[in-house]
Amino acid sequence: MxxxxxxxAGYQFRNxxxxxxxxxxxxxxxxxxxxxxxxxxxxxxTLMLASLGLxxxxxxxxxGRVLVEGLNLLALSNDELKKxxxxxxxxxxxxxMNSLNPVMKVKDQMADVLIRNHGFSKSDAYELVKEKLKLVxxxxxxxxxxxxxxxxxMRQRVVIAMALLLSPRVIFMDEPTTALDVVVQRxxxxxxxxxxxxxxxxxxFITHDISLLFELATKIAIMYAGxxxxxxxxxxxxxxxxxxxxxxxxxxxxxxxxxxxxYKSIPGRPPDLxxxxxxxxxxxxxxxxxxxxxxxxxxxxxxxxxWVACHLY
Amino acid sequence: MSxxxxxxxxxxxxxxxxxxxxxxxxxxxxxxxxLNENxxxxxxxxxxxxxxTLLRVLARxxxxxxxxxxxxxxxxxRRLNRKEELKFRKLVQMVFxxxxxxxxxxxxxxxxxxxxxxxxxxENEDQIMKNVLEDVELTPPESFLEKFPHELSGGQRQRVVxxxxxxxxxxxxxADEPTSMLDVSIKSGILNLMLKLKEEHGISFLHVTHDxxxxxxxxxxxxxxxxxxxxxxxxAKEIVNRPAHPxxxxxxxxxxxxxxxxxxxxxxxxxxxSLIDPPLxxxxxxxxxxxxxxxxxxxxxxxxxxxxVRCVLY
Numbered sequence: 001m002x003x004x005x006x007x008x009a010g011y012q013f014r015n016x017x018x019x020x021x022x023x024x025x026x027x028x029x030x031x032x033x034x035x036x037x038x039x040x041x042x043x044x045x046t047l048m049l050a051s052l053g054l055x056x057x058x059x060x061x062x063x064g065r066v067l068v069e070g071l072n073l074l075a076l077s078n079d080e081l082k083k084x085x086x087x088x089x090x091x092x093x094x095x096x097m098n099s100l101n102p103v104m105k106v107k108d109q110m111a112d113v114l115i116r117n118h119g120f121s122k123s124d125a126y127e128l129v130k131e132k133l134k135l136v137x138x139x140x141x142x143x144x145x146x147x148x149x150x151x152x153x154m155r156q157r158v159v160i161a162m163a164l165l166l167s168p169r170v171i172f173m174d175e176p177t178t179a180l181d182v183v184v185q186r187x188x189x190x191x192x193x194x195x196x197x198x199x200x201x202x203x204x205f206i207t208h209d210i211s212l213l214f215e216l217a218t219k220i221a222i223m224y225a226g227x228x229x230x231x232x233x234x235x236x237x238x239x240x241x242x243x244x245x246x247x248x249x250x251x252x253x254x255x256x257x258x259x260x261x262x263y264k265s266i267p268g269r270p271p272d273l274x275x276x277x278x279x280x281x282x283x284x285x286x287x288x289x290x291x292x293x294x295x296x297x298x299x300x301x302x303x304x305x306x307w308v309a310c311h312l313y
Numbered sequence: 314m315s316x317x318x319x320x321x322x323x324x325x326x327x328x329x330x331x332x333x334x335x336x337x338x339x340x341x342x343x344x345x346x347x348l349n350e351n352x353x354x355x356x357x358x359x360x361x362x363x364x365x366t367l368l369r370v371l372a373r374x375x376x377x378x379x380x381x382x383x384x385x386x387x388x389x390x391r392r393l394n395r396k397e398e399l400k401f402r403k404l405v406q407m408v409f410x411x412x413x414x415x416x417x418x419x420x421x422x423x424x425x426x427x428x429x430x431x432x433x434x435x436e437n438e439d440q441i442m443k444n445v446l447e448d449v450e451l452t453p454p455e456s457f458l459e460k461f462p463h464e465l466s467g468g469q470r471q472r473v474v475x476x477x478x479x480x481x482x483x484x485x486x487x488a489d490e491p492t493s494m495l496d497v498s499i500k501s502g503i504l505n506l507m508l509k510l511k512e513e514h515g516i517s518f519l520h521v522t523h524d525x526x527x528x529x530x531x532x533x534x535x536x537x538x539x540x541x542x543x544x545x546x547x548x549a550k551e552i553v554n555r556p557a558h559p560x561x562x563x564x565x566x567x568x569x570x571x572x573x574x575x576x577x578x579x580x581x582x583x584x585x586x587s588l589i590d591p592p593l594x595x596x597x598x599x600x601x602x603x604x605x606x607x608x609x610x611x612x613x614x615x616x617x618x619x620x621x622v623r624c625v626l627y
Contacts, residue, residue: 039496039497039498040467040496151584181359181360181523182359182523182525182564182567182568182569183359183563183564183567185567186566186567187567208496208497209497209569210497210571211526211569211570211571212569214571215569215570215571215573238571248498249497249498252497252498252499252500252501253497253501253526253571254500254501254504254524254526254527254529254530255526255570255571255572256525256526256529256553256565256568256569256570257570257572257573258572259550259554260530262505263501263504263505263530264501264505265468265498265499265500265501265502265503265505266498266499269466269468
């Protein structure tokens with residue numbers, strides 16, 4: 001349904017290129033909850049922007065295809081993209097505070113895209129806005145509010161309602177709850193799951209909070225230095241991680257239900273993405289690294305029910 | 314165990330002007346807290362519950378409206394003269410949330426570490442600087458002394474902040490969400506560092522966080538705050554594994570947990586009460602599923618199985 005094929009993207013500066021997304025492919029099927037996890041700077045947001053055709057200068061897509069029901073998003077012109085966006089794929093961004101226009105009423109900014117790009121009349125648009133806001137539990141009288149009059153949780157709900165406007169098949173969510181308190185976060189996530197069941201869309205969920213992701217996602221991809229290092233069923237990856245990075249992340253994670261004595265962090269830091277990486281990008285932080293990791297780059301291979309890029313398997 | 318910091322009936326009010334009206338925001342509404350020697354106490358709660366205000370009052374960045382603060386059994390006077398102030402700063406240090414903002418970007422690490430030594434007139438600068446860098450596991454120390462903050466990763470920066478905090482050999486560190494800006498892979502490194510500093514240097518930490526899992530991992534005791542009041546207090550693992558106050562239960566259930574077997578649905582749509590006009594009784598009463606008529610009356614802390622809970626259920 002939604003497919004990214006061998007996507008390479010990054011940021012071009014005058015004398016250097018930050019290769020932030022390296023040869024990433026993935027596929028989202030109907031009703032998937034696809035989670036992408038990684039540290040800051042691993043390229044997860046770039047991947048999202050690139051696969052939606054939203055990457056702005058100095059960002060640049062070098063190669064790859066993004067297929068939405070057979071249509072290559074990256075080959076479309078701007079006008080064609082406008083027709084596809086919101087209808088086939090939509091986006092919930094990180095900080096709702098910044099993604100809503102502070103001087104526009106909620107109803108107007110939601111209706112804006114409908115009227116401008118999808119040929120709605122004003123009254124039809126408001127009607128749809130009302131309906132979608134009800135879906136996320138916001139009463140119609142809030143339509144007249146300005147963003148600052150809403151609480152953080154409500155603002156995030158407005159942004160989710162906006163993404164649902166044209167009932168897209170795939171919704172990208174980039175850390176939709178990071179700025180919120182745990183309790184609010186939980187109620188919004190619950191709502192997302194309910195909506196997903198009701199409206200039958202797929203979710204691509206991007207976050208650095210991997211304990212959250214393991215709990216919610218059906219499929220999970222662990223991203224490191226611009227690449228996917230392990231992709232598979234979330235429960236399987238969590239219970240039996242194969243890649244040393246995934247293992248490290250799980251061991252580093254203070255868990256609320258386990259009474260572990262010691263958590264270990266992963267030493268070192270991710271490699272510089274402006275450089276060409278020889279061998280495995282994780283080898284300098286990896287305790288299992290051996291000669292082959294230095295010379296040969298591991299490819300994703302299907303091992304024990306999931307894809308993993310490591311020479312150990 | 315002797316207490317290093319003791320707080321009784323601490324209140325902090327802020328005045329805010331709204332048009333012609335002057336309102337008082339009651340950020341802390343009577344907090345009693347004790348921090349013992351060699352202990353990490355975590356204060357947990359949602360934003361706006363007063364946890365950061367508590368820390369700032371204790372660090373003497375805000376003046377309390379009412380209440381007593383005692384340090385090593387001696388009550389701190391409202392005003393300190395310069396000498397006393399200096400002594401206080403030497404014993405009580407702070408670590409902030411954002412390591413990017415709490416280091417001067419134009420100064421090298423050596424400058425950052427030298428300032429407290431100069432201010433407190435501590436001699437043998439070079440050796441001390443090297444020792445503290447080793448203590449925070451930035452080795453070899455020589456290679457870090459001449460670096461600028463932008464040359465360090467987030468985790469290393471936070472370690473420099475910790476090095477600066479321990480360089481005056483404090484007894485207490487007030488840490489305001491020291492790991493919330495860090496990535497998962499290095500978060501536990503900083504938590505382990507706090508444990509190590511507690512063990513090896515006998516530093517007590519008052520650690521403010523919203524991450525219940527991290528609090529459970531490092532702390533001896535957890536204090537749960539809600540709307541300017543402490544609602545539950547007790548041994549860390551006990552509190553997380555068997556929360557007693559309905560608010561702690563809510564926090565526990567809301568926390569992300571990959572081990573969660575079935576998706577239990579949380580029934581909560583409420584918000585914390587306004588601190589300008591807080592409810593007379595239990596602050597959690599409007600959101601609580603166990604609420605009764607008596608919750609409308611002020612509820613006192615009560616001792617239950619070795620912990621303190623502010624709830625009428627016990």
